[in-house]
Amino acid sequence: MSSKTSTSNQATSPAKTSRTASFDGLRGLACLIVFNFHFLYPYTQTTIHGYGVELEHGASLYLHQLPILCLIIRGRAMVTLFFAISGYVLSYGFLAATRTDRLDSGVSRLGSLALRRWMRLYLPASISMLMVMFAAYFGAFEKGRKLNNTKHMKGVWEQHPPIFKTFGAQVWNFGKLWWGWQTPFKTMIYYNPYDPHTWTIPVEFRSSMVLFMMLLASMGLKQRWRLGLITFVTLYMFAAKRWDIATFTGGALVADLHLCHTTKNASLEEKESLLPTEDPPATIPEPSSRARKYTLVALRYLPLVVAFYVLSFPDEQGKKTPGFISLHNLANRLYNDTFKFWHSLAAIVVLWCVPRLSPIKAFLSSSIPQYLGKISYGLYLVHGPLLHSIGFALQPKIWKWTGFESKTGFCGGLILGWIFMLTISIGGGHLFWKYIDMPLVRFAKYVEKMASVASPPQQRRRTTVE
Numbered sequence: 371m372s373s374k375t376s377t378s379n380q381a382t383s384p385a386k387t388s389r390t391a392s393f394d395g396l397r398g399l400a401c402l403i404v405f406n407f408h409f410l411y412p413y414t415q416t417t418i419h420g421y422g423v424e425l426e427h428g429a430s431l432y433l434h435q436l437p438i439l440c441l442i443i444r445g446r447a448m449v450t451l452f453f454a455i456s457g458y459v460l461s462y463g464f465l466a467a468t469r470t471d472r473l474d475s476g477v478s479r480l481g482s483l484a485l486r487r488w489m490r491l492y493l494p495a496s497i498s499m500l501m502v503m504f505a506a507y508f509g510a511f512e513k514g515r516k517l518n519n520t521k522h523m524k525g526v527w528e529q530h531p532p533i534f535k536t537f538g539a540q541v542w543n544f545g546k547l548w549w550g551w552q553t554p555f556k557t558m559i560y561y562n563p564y565d566p567h568t569w570t571i572p573v574e575f576r577s578s579m580v581l582f583m584m585l586l587a588s589m590g591l592k593q594r595w596r597l598g599l600i601t602f603v604t605l606y607m608f609a610a611k612r613w614d615i616a617t618f619t620g621g622a623l624v625a626d627l628h629l630c631h632t633t634k635n636a637s638l639e640e641k642e643s644l645l646p647t648e649d650p651p652a653t654i655p656e657p658s659s660r661a662r663k664y665t666l667v668a669l670r671y672l673p674l675v676v677a678f679y680v681l682s683f684p685d686e687q688g689k690k691t692p693g694f695i696s697l698h699n700l701a702n703r704l705y706n707d708t709f710k711f712w713h714s715l716a717a718i719v720v721l722w723c724v725p726r727l728s729p730i731k732a733f734l735s736s737s738i739p740q741y742l743g744k745i746s747y748g749l750y751l752v753h754g755p756l757l758h759s760i761g762f763a764l765q766p767k768i769w770k771w772t773g774f775e776s777k778t779g780f781c782g783g784l785i786l787g788w789i790f791m792l793t794i795s796i797g798g799g800h801l802f803w804k805y806i807d808m809p810l811v812r813f814a815k816y817v818e819k820m821a822s823v824a825s826p827p828q829q830r831r832r833t834t835v836e
Contacts, residue, residue, distance in 0.1 A: 395734030398742025400448035407445025420684035420691035457621025506531035620718035628629030678717035749799030
């Protein structure tokens with residue numbers, strides 16, 4: 371989801387990465403969770419249902435379905451985090467520039483992002499799907515295709531790439547489906563059979579363009595009016611059932627609020643520096659109770675916990691799931707799929723909370739989340755084809771060894787398959803990032819540099835900061 375996309379742009383820029391490092395790490399962990407979801411999706415439907423929901427075979431009571439704990443496998447909730455992070459990262463530089471009277475710099479940055487956005491999103495995904503087309507024609511998905519309609523398929527079957535007798539017919543079909551996929555003007559989600567997971571790419575591009583237009587319209591506004599405009603657009607998009615765009619503009623709203631908070635703190639520090647430096651009379655502070663200390667800490671984390679709970683809203687049967695029925699009833703007048711509304715709203719709140727909680731921010735800025743964030747777009751693009759080819763062919767063989775009928779054998783086989791496929795997917799994602807994704811980032815900047823009328827110093831300053 372190419373929101374992951376913005377991370378790669380920043381991979382070579384330490385100055386900018388430090389500003390949004392926690393969001394890069396959050397994106398990386400979210401991409402890992404998307405992998406978990408897609409790995410389990412064909413083998414069990416427990417990933418899309420909540421704890422305690424009554425189904426045909428009885429109540430669904432699995433530990434991994436509990437609120438918050440279920441987030442380790444809730445891929446659809448993570449997609450909204452991708453969108454919100456993209457909205458934040460894409461707008462942060464422009465919004466920061468408007469606060470320092472550097473409007474020219476902000477507009478230049480916005481134009482650069484808009485110019486390169488199609489290339490940044492579509493070129494890597496197009497190459498990955500082209501590789502899938504070749505692999506499909508030469509039979510890489512045939513063994514995996516046999517998994518359908520077997521006893522192992524307890525979950526949901528995803529589309530596999532079509533196969534044609536002649537290479538020309540294969541290429542023609544790919545071109546036709548690619549053209550339908552890449553157009554950003556269709557509001558319906560488009561699942562391209564060469565990689566259904568790339569449905570997010572046109573959504574990201576369309577939402578990015580709306581975001582850029584909104585930011586450009588706010589350029590000459592006073593701060594409170596700009597904040598009001600972004601808030602209005604976000605609320606309007608939610609009301610218009612455009613949860614995807616609302617998540618993007620909601621990310622921009624959080625970026626603006628964070629900048630407001632930073633500016634306010636800087637102003638207070640400046641005022642304090644003008645006060646007399648003579649020490650005040652010594653006072654004996656009242657000892658604070660341990661209970662009060664823990665209460666304050668709990669209150670700081672409460673919004674994040676609530677956001678994680680709402681983000682746990684099940685993908686299916688939320689209207690019958692204990693703990694989420696009221697939330698469903700609040701949103702079902704506007705949304706048929708109420709989880710889309712609640713996931714989007716919760717993702718925006720998560721973005722607000724993360725930088726304000728130092729332990730969370732430090733963890734997300736550590737090496738493993740940062741690495742996952744760096745390769746996240748590559749991992750996102752390669753994990754689906756690898757699961758559908760190697761994964762679908764391998765998993766039944768693992769169950770032959772561990773057993774399939776018993777819960778121990780079934781779960782043990784899933785754990786072994788998950789470890790193996792995660793290793794391969796991370797390796798494939800790293801190679802894709804290194805040899806395809808990053809060269810395409812440099813190519814997009816090269817095209818911009820060649821086409822730009824900016825003077826060389828301005829050009830260098832603009833293209834190296836992202």
